[in-house]
Amino acid sequence: MARTRASSPSLDPMDGLAFLLSQVGAHAAARFAERLVPLELAPPHAGILKVIKRADGLSQQALGEKLGVFPSRLVALLDDLEKRGLVERRDSPTDRRSYALYLTDAGRDALEKLDRTAREHQDALCAALDESERAQLADYLARIAAQQQLTPGVHPGFRKLDRPEGRRGGSPGPC
Amino acid sequence: MARTRASSPSLDPMDGLAFLLSQVGAHAAARFAERLVPLELAPPHAGILKVIKRADGLSQQALGEKLGVFPSRLVALLDDLEKRGLVERRDSPTDRRSYALYLTDAGRDALEKLDRTAREHQDALCAALDESERAQLADYLARIAAQQQLTPGVHPGFRKLDRPEGRRGGSPGPC
DNA sequence: TATTGTTATACTCTATAACTATA
DNA sequence: TATAGTTATAGAGTATAACAATA
Numbered sequence: 001m002a003r004t005r006a007s008s009p010s011l012d013p014m015d016g017l018a019f020l021l022s023q024v025g026a027h028a029a030a031r032f033a034e035r036l037v038p039l040e041l042a043p044p045h046a047g048i049l050k051v052i053k054r055a056d057g058l059s060q061q062a063l064g065e066k067l068g069v070f071p072s073r074l075v076a077l078l079d080d081l082e083k084r085g086l087v088e089r090r091d092s093p094t095d096r097r098s099y100a101l102y103l104t105d106a107g108r109d110a111l112e113k114l115d116r117t118a119r120e121h122q123d124a125l126c127a128a129l130d131e132s133e134r135a136q137l138a139d140y141l142a143r144i145a146a147q148q149q150l151t152p153g154v155h156p157g158f159r160k161l162d163r164p165e166g167r168r169g170g171s172p173g174p175c
Numbered sequence: 176m177a178r179t180r181a182s183s184p185s186l187d188p189m190d191g192l193a194f195l196l197s198q199v200g201a202h203a204a205a206r207f208a209e210r211l212v213p214l215e216l217a218p219p220h221a222g223i224l225k226v227i228k229r230a231d232g233l234s235q236q237a238l239g240e241k242l243g244v245f246p247s248r249l250v251a252l253l254d255d256l257e258k259r260g261l262v263e264r265r266d267s268p269t270d271r272r273s274y275a276l277y278l279t280d281a282g283r284d285a286l287e288k289l290d291r292t293a294r295e296h297q298d299a300l301c302a303a304l305d306e307s308e309r310a311q312l313a314d315y316l317a318r319i320a321a322q323q324q325l326t327p328g329v330h331p332g333f334r335k336l337d338r339p340e341g342r343r344g345g346s347p348g349p350c
Numbered sequence: 351t352a353t354t355g356t357t358a359t360a361c362t363c364t365a366t367a368a369c370t371a372t373a
Numbered sequence: 374t375a376t377a378g379t380t381a382t383a384g385a386g387t388a389t390a391a392c393a394a395t396a
Contacts, residue, residue: 018297020316025200026331097354097395122193128322137315141195147303156201272372272377
């Protein structure tokens with residue numbers, strides 16, 4: 001067999017770039033989840049807190065759509081956060097069926113701790129790269145994410161297809 | 176608040192590099208699993224076929240250790256592959272408790288199809304990058320993987336800790 | 351009749367424990 | 374007594390379906 005094409009960095013496609021992405025990505029996710037344990041949070045909680053902070057007063061419906069999480073699953077996740085006093089379910093002033101979600105002061109504190117944790121995590125994870133290499137890596141990944149139509153800030157989890165709901169509004173928007 | 180440190184490519188740590196790695200990695204894994212469906216294989220099967228190819232005749236014990244998969248889980252995965260005629264469990268000549276695992280001809284065919292699929296997957300995934308950028312990205316990821324002590328070719332899945340068994344032999348080795 | 355949030359249920363994936371047959 | 378493979382069981386995590394209150 002002639003060596004096809006230019007120097008591919010590795011020979012076996014299963015040890016290739018796609019595998020590396022998946023391997024390092026899974027590692028990153030697992031280590032992040034680990035760091036969240038002392039905060040008594042799981043990764044989905046983190047995403048929820050972040051979205052509520054940016055869109056105070058939104059409904060569970062809206063939250064679930066933004067994160068690609070099923071309504072029934074949101075109930076349990078929000079129960080956790082409410083029980084711990086990080087999130088409040090206030091009655092919506094306009095629609096008595098729905099709630100308006102708000103961060104409490106404790107919720108804002110938790111979000112700050114969470115941001116610190118995420119920063120530490122990222123530093124530890126990328127210890128092998130210097131500052132400019134990290135920027136270059138982030139650029140590559142952002143370009144892949146954009147080309148693959150991943151919604152910024154939304155983790156695919158393990159959905160079969162990203163974006164289970166048909167609609168994905170035109171603007172990549174704030175979140 | 177003064178802007179601390181140099182230009183970080185993104186402001187919010189949850190939209191940072193670590194998140195991108197996890198997001199793109201999960202996407203890569205999901206799309207790969209999708210491409211495996213027509214082959215009637217799941218990602219763990221792929222890893223198993225690959226290891227058996229490289230280490231013909233090894234035991235389930237050895238296989239499980241190499242992949243970080245529990246023995247009980249291997250049973251079902253190997254049952255799948257054996258039922259489909261891709262893998263053979265031969266009696267070990269030296270120890271009647273254990274099997275020696277071998278790829279069948281059909282198994283080798285499947286592995287080839289799998290390699291093609293992986294190549295197509297990688298091409299589609301990295302469409303946003305040209306050849307030299309892909310090489311650069313692979314280098315970054317390989318360096319992170321090495322620094323984080325990930326075993327080459329072994330997917331962390333979602334284990335709490337990588338490397339559940341204590342021993343990890345000195346050499347990063349063939350697989 | 352449609353929608354919001356809820357509950358109950360089921361399914362997938364993975365880990366733990368107990369068992370058997372060898373060693 | 375310890376080990377290889379197996380079986381049975383249980384636990385996450387997530388999706389589906391049916392339901393009550395409201396629109």
